[in-house]
Amino acid sequence: MIRGYNTREYGISYFSRLVGLLFQDPDSQLVCPTVEDEVAFGAENYAVPPEEIKRRVDENLKLMRIKRYRERNPHRLSGGEKQACALAAVITMLPKIFVLDEPTSNLDPIGSHMVLDLITSLAKRERRTLVIVEHKLAELLPLVDRVIVMNEGKIILNGTPQDFIENADKMAEIGLKPPQVSLLADKLKKYIPSIPPLLTLEEAIKFLPQILDRTKVKNSFNSLHQEKREFKSSNRPVIETQDLWHVYPGGTTALKSMNLKIYSGEYVAIVGQNGSGKTTLVKHFNGLLKPTKGRVYVYGEDTFKKRIDELSTIVGYCFQNPDFQLCCRTVEKELRFGPENVKLPEKEIEKRVKDVAEIFGLKEYFNENPFSLSKGQRQKLAVASILTMEPKILIVDEPTTGQDYKTGKNMMEFYKRLNERGRTVIIITHDMNLAAEYAKRTIVLKDGEVFMDGSTREVYSQAKKLEETYLKPPQITELFQALSDYGLPPDVLTVDEATNYVVEHIIHRGE
């Protein structure tokens, strides 16, 4: 029942006037040739008079801050702007209820911040019912009135955000990702039963000093670990770029004078906003792109002298969206595709396919069509079909986008094991928590240049500098940095580290 109408008795177009839907993928919901037409489209369909449509369109373009793109093809906007345009299109229909389905999951940090900001201002202004389906809870929880948690088709929690964070560890178990400060509070409960549940960074900043023993903290040293980068400089670099420039045919300079060395066995995260050159850079590592100036060496060999199919046996590159990678009729053929292309002997192919299928549990699906698998399985298959090439270097572009926390984490654990067995792993990501937890070295790109490069701890401890690229360290790192006056180390990266640290420096009231 929606506002008293039975959903079985009326068609979709009857309800879309009452319930405005915003979907996850902005590309699939923009159907008109210009931004203006897109925003007007819904209202036109319900035969709203042209004058009224014009008024609403003007108002909403302004509200969503995309007025200057009026005449542009919506597909040529940035991710955040596309979603803003789609949102404007929904608002113009004046629905009574808004339903937003993971509106930020395909966006980079700037984009998702922008969209969440717009949604908040919308909710405040319109006072309409707003339903958001989302994984990103740290930003969202403080904004909402009520949280409904679903698992396997059942509602397992229906209450306030406070109720949610009181059960933070239980929520984490079913694959959700509560705000890091809530997790910290939850973990500290064992030691300090009186700790209140924490929802926002501000609450945590206020609360934490009360339980810390100032004298103890002051005496301890300011930085957690002074670990150096883990590679030895005597190691030969496996990838080396020398004054690498890339200018696209249209004249856009994507990379400027990059000098990077990546050593054998490293685990590197490359982070940066959309358009900062991350993907362009790694496409040079397997020869998909060639420098317009400068050189790239892979295992000492100039990529100009190698074809992509030769490099593909050394550098495996897993793309962001599995749907663009799968291309065969069965799962088995998919796994064989790479090794067959480079004409490995049949015996070797069979062995590799068998091994990889076992690791990923894909054996039972051998004869299924890859496109009929679930999204998580498709992602697995995409990675598996690269691993049958047994590349020495594995590059993964956005390993967790569009997945829930648990699936993403499992994949990350898998890459970690590969890395421990000696493979060089490079991940490209927007997800700072992920980079912080797994990568040993972090390279920050900004406008086609290497902006920061160092051990992950070094990079995240410089929050000010990081801010220039609109990236934020994990919430837990921010918390500790905000309390640096109390002597807390600025380079804590995970909740576990933070918990251990706090426990060591708690005021032991009973003593």
Add this chain to the structure above:
Amino acid sequence: MAFEYVPGNTFFHRLDPRVKIALIAAFIVMAVSFSDPIWLGCVYFSLLMIIRYCKLPWDRVKGFLKGITLVVAVYMLFNTIYPPVTLSDPLIFFYLIPPSSLPISLDGIVWAIGAVVRFLIILTLLRVMLMITPMKQMILALVKFGLPPEFGLALTTGFGYLPVLADENQKIMEAQQARGFRYGYRNPIKKFKALFTQLLIPAISNSMRRTQDIAIAIESKGFSYDPRSRTYMHSIKFQKTDYVTLAVTVFILVFAVLARPIFGWANYTFTLSLIKNLML
């Protein structure tokens, strides 16, 4: 992109899209009915003047012309050798295969030049009109002429998605190359085979999924609520200039239809006889 609108506020930009369609018709009738290179040249020249007047980016027009050079050359050769009109007493220069097959004659060349200009007129015309008319208006005009709104929407959405699809296909090819598949063959047959066998399946299954998503998006904005009585934010309306331009266009149209059959003008023999007189 080939079909992208170039914003502007010139006389031609402002015309009602229905008048623009009439104008397209007039030009096409002229191009088809005339066969004389000089007459056709004048028509093409006026088209170039429109491009200039509307301040359209010349680079894009030029780039497009460059792209079709090979086709034009082949078209020219065929028309020279086999002009579809019977030539009376042609002035033959030489035979491509002596002694007497595939003749190259003055008459053939004059005819072929006309044919090439005609070809260029039609292609350039369509491109220019799409550059000065927003897709939405063009479709709206077609809907007013009786095209069902559903078709109109399909057309606009289709064109809007071209850049997205091109990007996706690029990604698919790159992903396969990253797994050792070769696209970069010199041999066009091998290249075509690689494209056909490897790109087709993922491209189709992707666009099918995409189509479903788009259909849901369109539904959720209520398109099927009552497409026939939906309103349009910018409706199109005839202005005074539109009536005047339409009258001129109709006049041109009538003239173009009558010129050759009634007055015997604009026939390729006009230029031919000019040249022959000069040679004598």
